[in-house]
Amino acid sequence: MAEAYGRWADDPRPAEVNAPAGYSSAPQGPVRRAELHQGGVLLGHVWTDDRQAAGFLPAEQAGPAGVRAAGAVWTILQACYEAGMEAEDLIDPDLFEGFELRV
16 A cells, blocks of 8 residues: 555654653742843843753844754753753853853
8 A cells, every 4th residue: 555655655643752851841939040142142041940940031032043042052951951960050151152141
């Protein structure tokens, strides 16, 4: 049957896809945040609850640069998670090479 459909023979049913494990996006209490800048432009805020959650909130006025920064921050946070870093250690300017993290 696959030959009859050629390249369309893939199973059309949805497949379940899981995101890699990482810091939670739901804080369990108050958060700390730091401004992320590049070239003098505020791109958004890196935040953590110092327990198990962390993330990035792009600045609305940053536009596409904020979206690109969100991708870069996600990559950094994922690497930190995989390295076993605690959420309380994430507001560290040395982690965000190529950006300026203002604590």
